[in-house]
Amino acid sequence: MIKISVIIPAYNMENYLRECLDSVLGQTIKDIEIICIDDGSTDNSYEILLEYNKKYENVIVLQQKNQGSGSARNRGMEHANGRYVCFMDADDYYAKPQALEQLFLAAEKNGVLVCGGNKELLYGEKKMKHDVPFNEEKKIVFKYYGNFYDYTRYIIRTDVIRKNNILFPSYRRYQDPPFLLNVMIHAQEFYAVNELVYIVRKGYKEVKYTLEVTLDLLQGIRDCFKMAYENDLLVAYERYLKYVLFSYLPAIYKYADQGRVWELIDEINKISMKWVSEISDIFLNRSALDEYVIKLKEKRDCLVAKCHEAKEVVIYGAGVAGKLFLEKYKKECSRLAGFAISKKDVDESFINGYPLKEISEYDKDAFVVVVANQKNAEEMMRNLEKLDYKNLFYIEYTGLKMLEEL
Template sequence: MPKISVVMPVYNAERFLNESIDSILNQTFDDLELICVDDGSTDSSLEILQKFSNDDKRVRVFSLNHQGGGNARNYGLKQVTGEYLYLMDADDILYSNAFEDFYPVCEEKDLDFLVFKATNYGVEKDHYFETGYQNMSSISNIVKDNVFDYKDLGDALFDFNVSPWCKFYNWEFIKNSGAQFRENSKFHDNQFFWDIIFQAKRILFVDEFYYTRKRYSESLTSSGDKGHIDIIGVVNDIIKLFIKHGQLDNYKSKLYNYKIRWITDRYNQIQEKYKELFFIEMKKDYEKLKNTEFENMLNEDLKFIFNNVILSSDYKEFDSINDYCDRKKKNNIQIADKKLEKKISRIKGERTGIKKIAFKSFQKIKKICKKWLKK
């Protein structure tokens, strides 16, 4: 039985796959197995995997019909035989000393999992850069080199990088947690992370870089395709996990605000042709939460976005109002209360029956925007 099992889902990764696999097989700690799950690739990825398997008995290859990264990871988890688990992406690089550093620390401190930092490589511009999300400096500043759990983090819990490749897991802990990746979703990492974080009792943050993440415009999370709409279901399932682990009351305000921020961020990334469908699903979800505790816990900016979704008749109106209010904030335009009241009175009821809006509908935009900006 190997000490470490590495699970790598692979889908059309021929461009970087050799380098990524080499970074695992060339680890200075070599008591490992590499479980590669090809997710129905249409390029030469499967052939590359089979060659590695023929040359190195530590490489095990499985092939599925294309279902998505979450499905491939879950399938790979069923094949694990090692004491520790690492989840690798097929286009990135793990530093060669990683496992040699991680294994003895996890053994000595009896960790559920270990967390480390990553740097980014921009493929198109050929440059390296860091982000706060990959560095997790707010977490590092709190826990330093101490073993911790979620209770030690407070609201900094939401600064955690949910990606599995920046963590080294005790397999027994993962197996007993019952955590799975969300299937048929590009945002499959979230479900896995939020299920394990409340169950882990012993976590260690290693304030060093061990991973290079490739960033390129066609990556799954930056493509802005129809799959972005799934973020609504993802966030709702995250809230259910907080409920499952008895943590909703402890994080309710922060979680509700994050819901609107997460969804808005993905909406802003989506391609124009999918905006209407995203808006419809977003509006249906928000209308259920109107005049509830959820709305009352939103901060001023996010409450404005929340109500703008509900009050807008379509995505074009929603975008126009947001754009108008963003420009007002940047220009720091102030509006007297009396003038505002006159505007509201004059255009009261104007919204009914309006299906489209452009900037010539200027008065209507002001009604909604100013109403929420003055609060």
């Protein structure tokens, strides 16, 4: 019996594909098949897949014209023979050889249709913990959990997918959240394993939000809203759906003159109006977007003025957001002392030629610019107050990206 089918779509991933495949082939659970789908690559990805196919009997290779990763995963599912199925991105890898075996044994022992573990994010050589970890091993009722992201951290019983005809949507962006949400609705619960199983490679490529991609994104968000509403998943709404449109404001603003963009947003808003009563802070409409842009411009002007006035500027946040801030505002940061992080647990001493230190090492009178997503920023601001820094300025990553469109 094949215990797990691992499905891997690949499009121009020659630089990472071997590491991905080797991490699967090195798993301690041996009764697995690896189904690889080349999605019309123009590099050597297909040749690498054929090389592994010739060398290993359990590596199956399919090829198709470029149709997107969702279509490729669906094709892989057609060929899956495992009791469970899981999905990988071709630039990721499993964290350890025991990863799939731990998930399989936990799923079988606890009689669940879905079982998941923890993942880490890899930015270059730096690993960061995921912000929604499983801190203990237990069954979790999805209705009270709500997170329908991170599909690669789970193994899923193949029959729950087939019996309910669950497919990845045809759109090219944001197709995995609707898929996982649909799976969780039918499974109702899953088992969480407090073990690191999966590494996600981040930060080396940037999504280009064309009009087509933006429309696909909005279709995916709409479909998630619809499923969550129909199944009364209020926690999913409160924790994720309520904020998701804001996360993609730069793309929405870029194509704000396109009627189809607002048609989809109106569909999302109508679902929300039927569902929740406290609606004042969730709707995105044209006037609200214009008002946000005005405030964002005012915030930018204030930030630039403060950077010019400050004797010393510190960028608190050394990830993608902090680096983007330096790239866009290097001229304004002529008095930049360096980057700061809360706790220095990396070997790096410099970023783009500037020192990287713990925030507590900088002068208390420095002008500290906090550049991060909302969740991380709240913790960072509390840390600054505890350390008695007074001259602070926060700009969220979404706002920073939005300013690129202004």
